[in-house]
Amino acid sequence: MNQIKSIPRREVKKPKPPLKCAVVISSTRLTPNMQRVVLGGPDVAGFTPDRAGANLKICVPPAALTPNAFRASLSDNSAAKILRTFTVQSSDPVRGTLTVDFALHEPVGHAPAGDWARTAKPGDFLGYRGPSDKKMTNFTAGTYILHADMTALPAIGAILADMPRTAAGHAFIEITHKDDVQNLDAPEGIKINWLVHPDPSKPSTQAIQAIKALSLPDSLQVAVIGEHTVVADLRDYFLKQVGLDPLQNYISPYWKIGLKEDEHQILKKSERD
Ligand SMILES: Cc1cc2nc3c(=O)[nH]c(=O)nc-3n(C[C@H](O)[C@H](O)[C@H](O)COP(=O)(O)OP(=O)(O)OC[C@H]3O[C@@H](n4cnc5c(N)ncnc54)[C@H](O)[C@@H]3O)c2cc1C
Numbered sequence: 001m002n003q004i005k006s007i008p009r010r011e012v013k014k015p016k017p018p019l020k021c022a023v024v025i026s027s028t029r030l031t032p033n034m035q036r037v038v039l040g041g042p043d044v045a046g047f048t049p050d051r052a053g054a055n056l057k058i059c060v061p062p063a064a065l066t067p068n069a070f071r072a073s074l075s076d077n078s079a080a081k082i083l084r085t086f087t088v089q090s091s092d093p094v095r096g097t098l099t100v101d102f103a104l105h106e107p108v109g110h111a112p113a114g115d116w117a118r119t120a121k122p123g124d125f126l127g128y129r130g131p132s133d134k135k136m137t138n139f140t141a142g143t144y145i146l147h148a149d150m151t152a153l154p155a156i157g158a159i160l161a162d163m164p165r166t167a168a169g170h171a172f173i174e175i176t177h178k179d180d181v182q183n184l185d186a187p188e189g190i191k192i193n194w195l196v197h198p199d200p201s202k203p204s205t206q207a208i209q210a211i212k213a214l215s216l217p218d219s220l221q222v223a224v225i226g227e228h229t230v231v232a233d234l235r236d237y238f239l240k241q242v243g244l245d246p247l248q249n250y251i252s253p254y255w256k257i258g259l260k261e262d263e264h265q266i267l268k269k270s271e272r273d
Contacts, residue, residue: 155223
């Protein structure tokens with residue numbers, strides 16, 4: 001039986017595959033706080049199909065570098081790199097493209113990936129490595145509870161699309177503005193609750209309260225992804241109080257208020273050790 005990648009997770013580290021170069025095919029403001037960037041080019045053309053929901057490491061290019069100089073820097077281990085983790089929203093093996101949705105956040109000028117996406121235009125480029133495997137593929141429960149914020153919308157969208165159509169339950173998705181709602185391919189029995197949290201740089205407890213107010217069935221799986229504090233609270237609830245198996249559920253903090261991704265990775269590692 002497949003196990004869902006969750007925390008805690010201890011794996012033997014494999015050597016990292018090389019960074020490749022992707023070119024922006026299109027960049028559109030999907031909703032007020034989400035930028036959809038379609039990536040292509042020769043390196044992406046061989047992309048493995050059907051990996052919606054998988055992780056992708058991106059390497060944000062320094063402003064001054066030409067495409068050729070940037071491409072050369074990707075294989076230069078001594079060159080400093082800005083690496084961030086994103087999700088494959090969808091991939092198109094026929095066109096040779098992959099799509100990434102970037103949640104935009106304030107203030108502008110302090111977040112390399114978000115700032116890059118905000119102004120991305122056709123012909124721009126970035127480095128990437130991946131994708132990983134899909135995160136949740138083993139659906140065994142009758143009822144599901146899901147939580148995501150805007151950074152986890154692509155991942156939760158893929159999980160909802162992959163679920164058996166007979167699945168029932170609740171999804172609580174936190175968005176920055178009411179117009180950030182997206183059409184998701186979800187089973188009819190999953191009730192999607194959109195929660196507006198206008199300032200993601202401030203903590204939010206509404207998803208925690210809504211989820212803890214639910215009565216829980218015997219056969220339950222959860223996916224909880226988003227800001228660290230919310231995910232940590234719900235991780236304690238589901239794993240320690242409810243007693244769910246961490247290997248059969250996907251619970252993963254994607255970012256933390258006040259921390260850059262590198263700092264957040266260090267915190268996550270210290271929590272696992
Ligand atoms: C497995 C995984 C998959 C992910 N997939 C996606 C994805 O598909 N789309 C996506 O948008 N994000 C995704 N994220 C989250 C993304 O990696 C982080 O938001 C990351 O910090 C963005 O990098 P940055 O350079 O914009 O900001 P950083 O330089 O990392 O951070 C700068 C500042 O911005 C703050 N910040 C970061 N993200 C947000 C936010 N969303 N709202 C408010 N403040 C924020 C930080 O707390 C920090 O203070 C994913 C993370 C993981 C671990």
